[in-house]
Amino acid sequence: MSNELFVIDNGVPGPQPDTSKLIDIGPFFDRFGAAKMAVLTSADVGVQAIIKDAQVRKWIDFNNPEVSTSLDYIMSKVAAVTPALKASILTTPVNASENLAVCKLYFS
Template sequence: MQAIIKDAQVRKWIDLTNPEVGTSLDYIMSKVAAVTPSLKTSILTTPVAAAENLALCKLYFS
């Protein structure tokens, strides 16, 4: 679990369409009761906020 968390923390963004992300969430779900299937779905399907996109645009296109 520490490896998953540390890997996520150093990334500028996470590709939520990558199947490994879902697998990682499945593993976390098996260890942390607060992470439910509905939370996993919410994490993977919630659109990126405009402010989050703006931050990436400024970082890479300024």
């Protein structure tokens, strides 16, 4: 994102928010790669609750510790989600195409 000022709801300019750790919902689930379908079709009620919780949000914030905790839970229920996959999901930098909707809809 640029260093341009971001105008908040009251019309007062403020600093552009850091969106580097925010990811759109679809790209978040895409990061599961080959394990995505195993996660999305899991019969575990906890996994389904995490999926539903993610779907009602505007974005996933990798700075939120609940994201890591949720991935730990999914990993305990879906064998295809490994510690290496979790690390990749959380540490791969969010590229512009992965948070395009967030930036256009909320921060432009």
